[in-house]
Amino acid sequence: MRGVATPIEFRSDNAAGVCPEVLAAIAAANVGSAPGYGADELTAQLQQRVREVFAHRDAEVFPVATGTAANAVGLSALCPPWGSIVCHESAHINVHECGAASLLSGGAVLRALPGPHGQIAPATLEHAFAQTWWDDPHQSQPAVLSVVCPTDLGTIVAPKQLQTLTGLARSRGMRTHLDGARLANAVAALGCAPADVTWRAGIDVMSFGATKNGGMGADAIVSFDARASAELRYRLKRAGHVPSKLRFLSAQLLAMLTDDLWLRLAARANAAAARLVAGLRELGLVPLERTEVNMVFLALDAATVTALAQAGLLFHELTPGTVRLVTSWQTTDAEIDDALTRAATVLGRG
Amino acid sequence: MRGVATPIEFRSDNAAGVCPEVLAAIAAANVGSAPGYGADELTAQLQQRVREVFAHRDAEVFPVATGTAANAVGLSALCPPWGSIVCHESAHINVHECGAASLLSGGAVLRALPGPHGQIAPATLEHAFAQTWWDDPHQSQPAVLSVVCPTDLGTIVAPKQLQTLTGLARSRGMRTHLDGARLANAVAALGCAPADVTWRAGIDVMSFGATKNGGMGADAIVSFDARASAELRYRLKRAGHVPSKLRFLSAQLLAMLTDDLWLRLAARANAAAARLVAGLRELGLVPLERTEVNMVFLALDAATVTALAQAGLLFHELTPGTVRLVTSWQTTDAEIDDALTRAATVLGRG
Amino acid sequence: MRGVATPIEFRSDNAAGVCPEVLAAIAAANVGSAPGYGADELTAQLQQRVREVFAHRDAEVFPVATGTAANAVGLSALCPPWGSIVCHESAHINVHECGAASLLSGGAVLRALPGPHGQIAPATLEHAFAQTWWDDPHQSQPAVLSVVCPTDLGTIVAPKQLQTLTGLARSRGMRTHLDGARLANAVAALGCAPADVTWRAGIDVMSFGATKNGGMGADAIVSFDARASAELRYRLKRAGHVPSKLRFLSAQLLAMLTDDLWLRLAARANAAAARLVAGLRELGLVPLERTEVNMVFLALDAATVTALAQAGLLFHELTPGTVRLVTSWQTTDAEIDDALTRAATVLGRG
């Protein structure tokens, strides 16, 4: 008798568990009492560590519970309420945050631009700027450029490209934001310095994700902009985003940034995706996008989608016929191979 | 040579650590992968457990990272943006949340009423209602009554009193909210059923705190109102208050509600405060408020404040001359006795 | 010696003056004193008149000072703050209101769809619906369909088409909004009953413009939806949109709706545009859009744009090379003929 196949997790990297180092750091943080709301020792250490890792002596870090909070509160410190935030139409802030940026900015709007690979081409940005009625209250004034890296389609915005985009924005007096929910995956893949894809590429404020990368519940806003930093303290509090026992978030982030744990975990997830894609290609399945980090997109017919699900693969069908598989720090080679075997069976190539 | 005295923690119950049961529950939750955003097993169990503990079969629980989030998002589901939220002038939402309720409700205002012991007297509420221009857009229409129990002054609103207040509010078509950041302390002190100080006393939506009571970072909105529950899913998401790995918050809350852990921990904090007050009274220090849970308020001259601080007591001076000491689940009898000894020395009564 | 040519006004119908009937109505309203904020006689008469003209016995009218106010406040009464408002990408609310709908709704977002003639095709709407993650807080839930008629490109959405669109929206539980800043021009052109392009076509709330049509400063929200009507009183007040001397706005609207003045004025503007287009076609200039009301769009090279401006034609260049000419109730045949003569000269076809 055939049993039910063990599920293999590809729904999201946030479906994965917490890595042991983070769990240990939480336990270690639980010694005695400590002042609340970030006035503790661990948060001070994290502050220091972020400045070292990002090679920026004035960077300020604000740990938060969710990536949506990091994005929306971070953007609110950059964008006046009458401004617009220019982003790619696939950006998480545009598609999956239920209007958080508009709420927390007090009414700013998103101006979503198209472009292949989840990225805005410089020419597209310039065209949008040329269409804009600048300095005219009849239009929401473009005030912030928000870039996702890696994008929601799993591609990496090259540091040079990022610099070009932020340069265009800055030439219009705009400020710049990076949604780095999976920044670790990009940095691990690029092998660059963290500064190269952030402030050195012209970014003012970024969301830095750790939850998807083996954290328990700790993302952060990292601000390279003094004016934004000054506002963020208040903006976070009034949005309910200053946990009293903040030290337990700081502990997670500190563990991540110690001994390159964040990059090692991300590299594992990236490698798992690469292995998956290699196997899928052998089965004749070509991803819709180049796989540069830990996300794989496939166009599949409805029958295949169903069959793969029945074979125990856990994944999301984003829109009818478009499937996303995400690997995590926890995905093992054995799981990938098992998944590929099942896929082969489903596709009749076993 | 005299060494520096070990600090004794009375700043806040959120300065305390995480209790072992909660830490164990977090570790236990970290098995395999799980769907994000509350679609997991533990959150389902928590849902069930909340319904049992509060004896309400339609109660819905929404774990969140902070008490401010619980209050402000919860209120936003009760109050139209043009409404006013009636509360006591000492209420946390009025004094310490940096306008969160106004932000998240889209512009609702607070109408703060005075009254002894941090409580609104029914007559005061009736008077406020009599002064109101009802059904007239020239005034923010009172739409929600928000009561804190225990209050920010550490007193308990008796269930009967609560019922009277919510009854008055309901007679005006208003909805009702309870800030239960320390509800455990009130229920432990009253020895009543949790329902008696919540929905049976007329409450529609409440904030349920666990963080101050030995949690790591898990409070919750508990809704007894179907209309509010339906909105909360969206209101939380767009405020960045739906953690992807929600199960680790659910695990904490579930541990709390298992075997009455929440009440046992709160009872410990209450007992520590009672012991402290008894000792202080012997020293001639009479608290400003009756001490019904775990908070003690004292009027002290500046020299005494300084001397106590130098003696290693950690506490907050709320406004010049008014000091607050808070005990927690972690406060030991030995700490209380040590603190009293130091206080006696400071006061020259050693 | 050649003098400077008298300017001919095509910038906007809001550049035109106030028609004599409206001015007389204002003067007539200035007799004695009257209660403020809409409790006056004229506002009551307007209420009655709107119900007659739109053949809807529960319609409620709320005069406001601007079209943006009518749109944004009207939409705020239809859309929950976590919802999205589906509209055409050329819609005034999307392009020219500086985020007003997001502000006044408390954070709702716009979801702009493409389509020829400034109109959403039913298939486009269905496709957008098919892509939506319904009942999922990870996406702003489509909550309102907002249609402009006539569109910002000067085309009319046929009543049947409007009904199809609102029917699709309603099948998803959405509510419906009409931006009728120039509704008079559409009704005049269609020769239909006002109800046919509004509530009988499935509209819940609309903006009704009079300012562009010979008013001094009086647009209105007309609500066919009791729930929205109840909210609007408060939403208008808290947005600063309830003038104390409201009767002077009501007087304008009442004059408009008396003896079909609104339709007669709009018909004049429409006729002027038709005359203009006929002449332009003879000169070889084909409008970019069909001219169904009082707006004409032309693609012109930079030299022609400059020459026409130098010849005294007042118009807007919306984006480089795209020119809009708008006629009004005040535009005379002589002006059109004069403008055409000048254009002929510029184009070398004199």
Add this chain to the structure above:
Amino acid sequence: MRGVATPIEFRSDNAAGVCPEVLAAIAAANVGSAPGYGADELTAQLQQRVREVFAHRDAEVFPVATGTAANAVGLSALCPPWGSIVCHESAHINVHECGAASLLSGGAVLRALPGPHGQIAPATLEHAFAQTWWDDPHQSQPAVLSVVCPTDLGTIVAPKQLQTLTGLARSRGMRTHLDGARLANAVAALGCAPADVTWRAGIDVMSFGATKNGGMGADAIVSFDARASAELRYRLKRAGHVPSKLRFLSAQLLAMLTDDLWLRLAARANAAAARLVAGLRELGLVPLERTEVNMVFLALDAATVTALAQAGLLFHELTPGTVRLVTSWQTTDAEIDDALTRAATVLGRG
């Protein structure tokens, strides 16, 4: 047989009509066409005139349709969304604007202080400051001081007192706002230069009312602060507060500021109130507040309230037993005398 008495208007100065000069100015403005949204000649002239009248060469004026808009949008340009606006508890923004300041500022809160005569005493302000946790996100940071002059109780804040209050606020880094809905009445009563009760007394931004003073519907924000001015253009537009035919508002304000019309009209209203109070005192009725402009407050028993109303006096009973009578530019001596005769009859002193 006795007929019904002609009503005498004391409900509000906004119940009065439009003065002939303003009506004439509107008619005169209706010549030809003009660019919209304030780009017209009359608005430019108004700008110049405001700078002359207020003796401030950088003042910027923004005409709006309502006083609530002037207050709430003006405040939004001064107060960060996490700030608090300190005002008197009787202030219009606190009592009668339905939360407009919170909406338009994106969540700022009001901190209302008590004090006799509708005024904040300097000591009360200092006490409030001493209680504040400055530079701490746990409290809404006091960011704006808003003073009403004349107050909602009809008293005048002396220029020196105003200077003291704004000085205290400025020493804390706060900005300052004046609700001058009836500023004309205060300036007329004081006989001072308009600058003396505004920017020379430390005011950054003010609401300047004309509607209650014989206008048709034209108040204004006047900004003496460049940063606020730059924001106001956008803040007004996105709130729906930039009328397309703005010139008709500018025309009204310009007429007001020509030949001291605003002061002459206000002086008339003030004189009428003085005459009324003199007569009431003879009848033994002492106003609750000193009558410094055009508002009279009386404490009356229910029977007297009813009898006066039946005698044809139109007024508001603000709360049970407290009656307000307001005179206007239109109130005649004959009306005052008639009203006093009727009051005498009611009071049995005929």
